[in-house]
Amino acid sequence: MKALLRMLFSKPPPAKTPSFNPIFIDEPQFISLIHSSKSIKHLQQIHAQIILHHQFSNSRIVTQLISSFSFKNNFINHALSIFRHFNNPNLYIFNSLIRALADNSYYMTSISYFVLMLRSNIRPANLTFPFVLKSTAALQEGWLGMEIHTQILKLGLLCDRLVLLHLVDMYAKVGLLECACQLFDESSQWGDEARSTLLWNVLINGYCKVGKWGKAVELFEVMPEKYGSTWSTLINGLMKAGEIDRAMELWRSVEERDVVSWTTMINGFSLNGQHEQALSMFFEMLEQGVKPNDQTIVCALLACAKAGALETGTRIHDYVLSNGFALKKGITAALVDMYAKCGSIENASRVFDMAEEKDLRTWSVMIWGCAINGYLDKALDCFNKMKSTGIKPDGVVFLAIITACLHAGNVDHGLHFFDKMKHDYSIEPTMKHYAVIVDLYGRAGRLNQALRFIKNMPIDPDFVIWGALFSACRAHKNIQMAEYASEKLLELEPKHPGGYVFLSNVYAGAGKWQDVERVRTKMKNKGVAKDPGWSYIEIHGQVTSFVAGDHFHDRSDEIHLKLDEITKNAREFGYTPETEWVLHNIEEEEKEESLGSHSEKLALAFALISGDDLKVIRIVKNLKICGDCHSLMKHASKMTKRDIVVRDIKRFHHFKNGSCSCQDYW
DNA sequence: TTAGGGTTAG
Incomplete structure (x- = not known):
């Protein structure tokens, strides 16, 4: 392989005379070259050679090329461009592109290529559907799922166990559980082989995701053969529903606790705000000799980040270093996040600087870290460096950078980035972005501008937006506007304690005790309790x-x-x-x-x-x-x-x- | 067979 690579890259055939080619590389050689390529540059060179060798219409080679490009994040455009240059794409080419798009979260685009495939009169096969269904589920489009279901029936592919699995999974994920159940019941006609343990799992998972964990437990109990992951799915569902005791009981009854079930418990405690328990579970796991995986480490670090447990986080960092964990993107981002959220920006920067690979998320947590710790200059520096490496900021990064401006009290900078995001990057602001801008104006005392901004928002302001205005009114003692904002708050969420607490805060600040009492009585009558600090x-x-x-x-x-x-x-x-x-x-x-x-x-x-x-x-x-x-x-x-x-x-x-x-x- | 699976996840 090394010799072949050397031969390829040191002496490329003359570009202007592709017909005269002293080195002949055949199809299997190209395919193994693609498989062994380590970097994107390598792949691009191989792509160039494929063109020079007139192999660009070889569908076996091009299929491999598309999938390889799609495995590298941010290079999905290469895969698309290869596809577009391919004359008369066949089933395989379409399948590889649809998969590439679905795997990279371009769900809408992957569906549109599926439609193009149908229009080009190419008959989809069993291997087309898992990815099309994955996209449909992610898009939460039940009607589309039904259309695809019809296609599958027409093609007679429902008996394929993986097509069936994904179809049930899709229905469960878009919330059409009745359809999922019906299919599941009907599938008994193909015997136990088709109705795999995974199929049960998918259905149980579906019930857990919509919070019907009681139904999930019922199904679990009648399941013929319990698969390891089903326990984890159920434990996770119970944890998400806040049923900690039941989850614990179930977990204790698992005979062989694997990494996933431990991780589920750690994560579950964390989800319920019980970070101490999450961490003691992690250390118990180590004591019992179960080796954590990357995900476990990420969950444990997350618990440290949430609880601000710097010492424990550092201990886990040491564990990671001395136990041969590769500092891959996930763990790196979690470490940076942990140090930043524990207030140790120096250590966050140190881990960040040493990271070999930095993806959007790694940059994003670093910028967030600078923002919440009040380092605007450092956040700006990171933002610029990120751009210079060719990574395009997304909405979350902009949110972080605007938040950094907010905490530094720099209104102009914040507004500048908000405009830049909309106009230069065509990123549609979300409610969170609007909320930060309201906060930005509000804290600077520019209350009228804040209110005007809210009124001009293209989406209906939510609780957080009015809450931000409210806090600003309180800080700047504008009772009239505070009352207005609180009316809006109570209209939106009459059961939320925030609205009442905010309002009584303002009245208390102004010494209007009768009004405070009125709000408190109203709160009591409606059965609203204040969040404990x-x-x-x-x-x-x-x-x-x-x-x-x-x-x-x-x-x-x-x-x-x-x-x-x-x-x-x-x-x-x-x-x-x-x-x-x-x-x-x-x-x-x-x-x-x-x-x-x-x-x-x-x-x-x-x-x-x-x-x-x-x-x-x-x-x-x-x-x-x-x-x-x-x-x-x-x-x-x-x-x-x-x-x-x-x-x-x-x-x-x-x-x-x-x-x-x-x-x-x- | 040019290619498909679930569980924990910021």
Whole structure:
């Protein structure tokens, strides 16, 4: 093979006289060359040779070429261009293109080539349908699925077990479970061979995906032979439905727990916000001698990222390095994400810089990391570098870069990128993009512009949009506009606690206690409960969570004593509790007490009594940090001479020597 | 046979 490659690339045949060709390469040689090609450049050279050797109408070779190009991300256009230059494409050429498009998420285009195939009077075969159905499922187009079903019937291909499998899968994925069930029942006519365990699996998966896990359990129980993955599917379904205990019970009953079932549990705990359990499950798995795969590592790192568990994340990073895991794109992106979300942008950058392969997602997590940590310049630098490597930014990258502008308070830059995305890249903004722009205007106090922007949006503003305007009104004390926004919020989601909490916050801020009471009563009458605030802290690799007013911790008394001490000392440095952040109409002293038990403060006190050697105290909070806690953290960082890092729902606050990286703008 | 499968996933 090496000799053949050398022969090919060192002495290409003269381009102008292709008929005179001293080196003859036959079909099997070309095919094995394509299979062994390592880079895109290599493939392009082989493509050139195919043309020079007049082999461009050889469908066996071209089929291989199309699939090879499609395996490399971002090169699907090469596959398309090869297809377009092929005269009279046959079944194989069509199949390989349809597959290439479906595999690269170009679902619509793959369907359109399927249609073209039919119009060109080329009869689809069994191997055409798995990919066409995959695209249909992804597009969520049930009617299209039915049309294709008819085609399959006409061609008599329903008895093909994989065609049947994909058809049932498609119906389950587009939510037409009755059709899936009917097909499943009818399939018994072809015997057990056709009705494979996988077919059961697909149906059970379908039920889980629409949240009908009860039905899934029923099917599972009557299933003749239980396949490993079915357990995982079901456990995953139960976890997604929040049925943690049932999932655990089922998982315990699995005799041979494989990597996938462990990963499902780890991921399931994480999905339910139980990151501590997710991580202890991961370490239990290691203790039991089960080797994690890339996906397990990604899930475990994700749990660290969510809980802000830097120490544990670093431990997993060490594990990855010493156990021969290749730093492929998935793990790299997860590591960068973990370090960035744990507030360690230095380590995130280090992993990122060392990564051999950087895809859109790797760049994307890095830019997000810069954004939430408040490094606009670094985010911009990454954005430009990414473009120079030829990767085109997508909507998510633009969202990250605009968010970076938001946290840096740079309105003009943010608006510039928003326009650039629309006009230069033809990316249609999503609700999230609009929300960031509203936030951008709102935080800068440009409330009228924000409102005008919302009114001119081409899509109907959702809860988040009005919420962003609302927060801005609150910060800039515009009660009239806040009331308007809150009306919109309550219209959209009358059961969502956010709308009520927002409104009572505004009234409380303005001292309008009667109005606060009115909102609170309304909230109670409608049975709406406020989201509890919680915080995570990791000390010596152990994650602990606190909720506001928490007295459940073993060392609760000590924690509260320590907190009193910090507050007292802070007062001597000029800290006064900012009671406007309390909702209730209560006496000043009580208000102070209510503020005093916010979960991030409890976490801080816990860190101070248990981690003498902690140089940096890292806290993760599920809501936005309140002004009072923000103020106390600043004082605490100065008094204790320790850095305090708080990640709230929006961004990072790095407190150092009495000031915060957000410059009090958040 | 020029080529098709499910489970965990940011």
